[in-house]
Each structure stands twice: as C-alpha cells, then as structure tokens.
Amino acid sequence: MPDDARARARDDAPGAVTEASPGPLTAAEGMDRAVALARRGPAYGPNPRVGCVLLAADGTVLGEGWHRGAGTPHAEVAAIADAAARGSDIAGATAVVTLEPCAHTGRTGPCVDALTQASIGTVVYAVADPGDASSGGGEVLRGRGIRATLVPHEGAHALNRRWLAAMRAHRPYVIAKWASTLDGRMAAADGTSFWITGEEAREHAHRVRASVDAIAVGTGTVMIDDPSLTARPGGKQADHQPLRVVVGHTDTTGKRVWEGGGAVAIDSRDPHEILAQLWAREVRTLIVEGGPTLLSAFLRAGLVDELNAYIAPALLGAGPSVVDDLGIGTMADSLRGQAVTSERLGADTLVTALLTEGV
Structure with a gap:
C-alpha cells in the first residue's frame, strides 16, 4: 500500500490515533499511554473507558486505540485496526490494555476473539472486568495459549472508578x-x-x-x-x-x-x-x-x-x-x-x- 493511502486508511480506522505515537515503550510506559488514550473516551454510557497499545518486542508501538462509546469498536479492536492501517505485523505482539478484554458478545464481538485472531502473543491488563457476562477474558486467553497477566495500575482504576462500583x-x-x-x-x-x-x-x-x-x-x-x-x-x-x-x-x-x-x-x-x-x-x-x-x-x-x-x-x-x-x-x-x-x-x-x- 502506498504511504499516502496507508495514512488515509489509518485516519479512517476505528479509534485511529492521528498524531505520532511515542517512541519505544516499556510495558509500564505502554500502560500509561493506554490510560491517556482511554481518557479520550466518554465518561458516560454503559461501557467503561478503555485504551489499548500494541507493542513489539523492542517496545515499538505497532497500533493504538480507545473505546469511543457504546456500539463502537472496543479499544483492542480499534488498536488492531490502527496497526493494520500502519502496515504493522502484530503476530506475537504484546497488547497493553487498561481493562481485562471482554469475553462476551454485546453490541460488538468478544475482544478475546479479536486478539486471538490477530495472533497476539501476550496481553497485559490493569483492571479485572467485574461484569457478570463480560468478565473472565484473561482466563479465556490463557486457555488459548496467550499469556494474559493482571498488572494493577492506579490510573486505570481511577479512570473507571464509578463504572466499576x-x-x-x-x-x-x-x-x-x-x-x-x-x-x-x-x-x-x-x-x-x-x-x-x-x-x-x-x-x-x-x-x-x-x-x-x-x-x-x-x-x-x-x-x-x-x-x-x-x-x-x-x-x-x-x-x-x-x-x-x-x-x-x-x-x-x-x-x-x-x-x-x-x-x-x-x-x-x-x-x-x-x-x-x-x-x-x-x-x-x-x-x-x-x-x-x-x-x-x-x-x-x-x-x-x-x-x-x-x-x-x-x-x-x-x-x-x-x-x-x-x-x-x-x-x-x-x-x-x-x-x-x-x-x-x-x-x-x-x-x-x-x-x-x-x-
């Protein structure tokens, strides 16, 4: 895909990040970035504010996304779409997400399926999903051979404090x-x-x-x-x-x-x-x-x-x-x-x- 066409595709991608992404990030820095992305989503509505950053083994940002409200692609799906628009190869990449990926079908499909189909190798999430239907995504991913780890992050919890309660x-x-x-x-x-x-x-x-x-x-x-x-x-x-x-x-x-x-x-x-x-x-x-x-x-x-x-x-x-x-x-x-x-x-x-x- 030509560079100008790739740029236009990226701008049109769900949850696309139009400004330049930061340089190579550690997993902790990636979570800070994911929280900053999540803040762009609406504080109201039935869904939480979620951000996702896809990282290569060397910390290069391969894709980013955030949830824009009920009925729109979840942060993980938006980040995968952003990576595709960039032309990034995300097989084996690490997905850093502010909330445990969902494992149910609501207005959109399960994020655990999107991550699996994208061949993500590792998932790091900051807050366990408390929903009766949507929780358990980490266990589902681990059952599929994807490393999924809960790493608590105060900023990610504070962002959705009312929704979590x-x-x-x-x-x-x-x-x-x-x-x-x-x-x-x-x-x-x-x-x-x-x-x-x-x-x-x-x-x-x-x-x-x-x-x-x-x-x-x-x-x-x-x-x-x-x-x-x-x-x-x-x-x-x-x-x-x-x-x-x-x-x-x-x-x-x-x-x-x-x-x-x-x-x-x-x-x-x-x-x-x-x-x-x-x-x-x-x-x-x-x-x-x-x-x-x-x-x-x-x-x-x-x-x-x-x-x-x-x-x-x-x-x-x-x-x-x-x-x-x-x-x-x-x-x-x-x-x-x-x-x-x-x-x-x-x-x-x-x-x-x-x-x-x-x-």
Missing part, C-alpha cells in the same frame, strides 16, 4: 448533589433558591451533568423550581445530555423538564425500585439532585456512593434543609464521608466525599 453493585453509581447555604438551607423560607451559588459553581455542576448518564429529581422540585435539568457547560447545550428522571406520583405535565424529549417519569418513591428501572436502561451513573425528600430517601436507604455539596457563604436561618430526618439518633451513628476533598469555585466551595466502601 456500579458493575459490582449491579445498580447505578449514585452521586447526591446539592447547593446550600452555610447553615444548610436548600432554599429560602419563601421557596426561592435561584441562585444560592455563583456562576463558577453552577458551571462546574453543568460539566458534571454532561459526564453522567442520568439526573433524578422529585416531582416537588419540578413543580416548585421548574428546572430544565439539561447540561449547559459554557452556557451551551452539551452534545451529551443525561436522561432526565422525574420521581414521584404527582403529574408534572407541561413543565420544562419534558421539553425536547430525553425525560422519563418513575412512579415510585422507593430508591431500590428507581435504581432497578434505571439499571435496566443502562444507566451507570446517576446524580440525585433533590429536593430534600428524594435526597433523604436515598441516604436512608444507604444507596448514595458520593456526595457533591456546593456550599455558598450565605446564611438564611430558615427554609428547607438539605436533608430530612435520616433516623440517626446519636453522633456515633452519623454518616461520615471518606476521601474528602474541597475545591474553591469563586466565592463558593465544593466538598466531595465517598460514602460507600470500595469505590
């Missing part, structure tokens, strides 16, 4: 999000809540919305605040819009949340039932934005994995609190966050914390 729990990863005053009020006594926080905090919240699968609010919030629940970072509609979920028994027909499609109603107040319905819709990350009734229900049920609290330097002294009674009678039983971080956003502060172990 969701897959292990068989429910969406839940982020409880709110904006409040210093004295814990979500709104004033007259019900007004626009705006508790400033522009920088609201911009950050919109970026988070654009990175998740769904947002849930109660019918009370819809009736009082009439939110659109869209993701608008930079004041513009994001390409990806999370599913808008209205929870409760009240009819909210005519409210802004129903404009333009992309919204569903769940006629239930049971957090377990809500999550089960969303899991069936392939929701893997969910923001629960309130109000207090819905937030409190999820907290009481022990179904909140992460807290995102945007705190404004304001006092109200009255008005609805962020959460209602959680049934906690003594300080020793209080919910305590782990891995707590804080970030200044203009005059406001974002406090994040994890509430469930192993996430």
Whole structure:
C-alpha cells in the first residue's frame, strides 16, 4: 500500500490515533499511554473507558486505540485496526490494555476473539472486568495459549472508578448533589433558591451533568423550581445530555423538564425500585439532585456512593434543609464521608466525599 493511502486508511480506522505515537515503550510506559488514550473516551454510557497499545518486542508501538462509546469498536479492536492501517505485523505482539478484554458478545464481538485472531502473543491488563457476562477474558486467553497477566495500575482504576462500583453493585453509581447555604438551607423560607451559588459553581455542576448518564429529581422540585435539568457547560447545550428522571406520583405535565424529549417519569418513591428501572436502561451513573425528600430517601436507604455539596457563604436561618430526618439518633451513628476533598469555585466551595466502601 502506498504511504499516502496507508495514512488515509489509518485516519479512517476505528479509534485511529492521528498524531505520532511515542517512541519505544516499556510495558509500564505502554500502560500509561493506554490510560491517556482511554481518557479520550466518554465518561458516560454503559461501557467503561478503555485504551489499548500494541507493542513489539523492542517496545515499538505497532497500533493504538480507545473505546469511543457504546456500539463502537472496543479499544483492542480499534488498536488492531490502527496497526493494520500502519502496515504493522502484530503476530506475537504484546497488547497493553487498561481493562481485562471482554469475553462476551454485546453490541460488538468478544475482544478475546479479536486478539486471538490477530495472533497476539501476550496481553497485559490493569483492571479485572467485574461484569457478570463480560468478565473472565484473561482466563479465556490463557486457555488459548496467550499469556494474559493482571498488572494493577492506579490510573486505570481511577479512570473507571464509578463504572466499576456500579458493575459490582449491579445498580447505578449514585452521586447526591446539592447547593446550600452555610447553615444548610436548600432554599429560602419563601421557596426561592435561584441562585444560592455563583456562576463558577453552577458551571462546574453543568460539566458534571454532561459526564453522567442520568439526573433524578422529585416531582416537588419540578413543580416548585421548574428546572430544565439539561447540561449547559459554557452556557451551551452539551452534545451529551443525561436522561432526565422525574420521581414521584404527582403529574408534572407541561413543565420544562419534558421539553425536547430525553425525560422519563418513575412512579415510585422507593430508591431500590428507581435504581432497578434505571439499571435496566443502562444507566451507570446517576446524580440525585433533590429536593430534600428524594435526597433523604436515598441516604436512608444507604444507596448514595458520593456526595457533591456546593456550599455558598450565605446564611438564611430558615427554609428547607438539605436533608430530612435520616433516623440517626446519636453522633456515633452519623454518616461520615471518606476521601474528602474541597475545591474553591469563586466565592463558593465544593466538598466531595465517598460514602460507600470500595469505590
């Protein structure tokens, strides 16, 4: 194939990497590169973010790829296609992958088959796949005579932390999000809540919305605040819009949340039932934005994995609190966050914390 034709083919390959690849890499450097590639994939959706680098025995990069979202070629297949477009011989090569290659047929075929058919000699992966159907790829490869080794990598795990937690729990990863005053009020006594926080905090919240699968609010919030629940970072509609979920028994027909499609109603107040319905819709990350009734229900049920609290330097002294009674009678039983971080956003502060172990 002529060089110019090969270049065009490579640019058209699924997951093709258009810039020059780095020089010869060790396996550890190859994993760092695979993680960097994986970050290019979407944070939302039913699939994890995965990157793959194919290395020759001397560390030369033969092909690279990453997963671009549900229904697109997986990272391993994209890397094999990239290698073909480069004219690389990958027989006996090492595939460095951020996640254990899948061993099932979903929207696409098993990656273990693609690697086998490409005559890959060794597979190094950083995180074991926790999926009931997709796991076990390493064992399948070893059974076919391909060396497959788990080499843990913190960056690869962190990249898919929420997805991994969701897959292990068989429910969406839940982020409880709110904006409040210093004295814990979500709104004033007259019900007004626009705006508790400033522009920088609201911009950050919109970026988070654009990175998740769904947002849930109660019918009370819809009736009082009439939110659109869209993701608008930079004041513009994001390409990806999370599913808008209205929870409760009240009819909210005519409210802004129903404009333009992309919204569903769940006629239930049971957090377990809500999550089960969303899991069936392939929701893997969910923001629960309130109000207090819905937030409190999820907290009481022990179904909140992460807290995102945007705190404004304001006092109200009255008005609805962020959460209602959680049934906690003594300080020793209080919910305590782990891995707590804080970030200044203009005059406001974002406090994040994890509430469930192993996430």
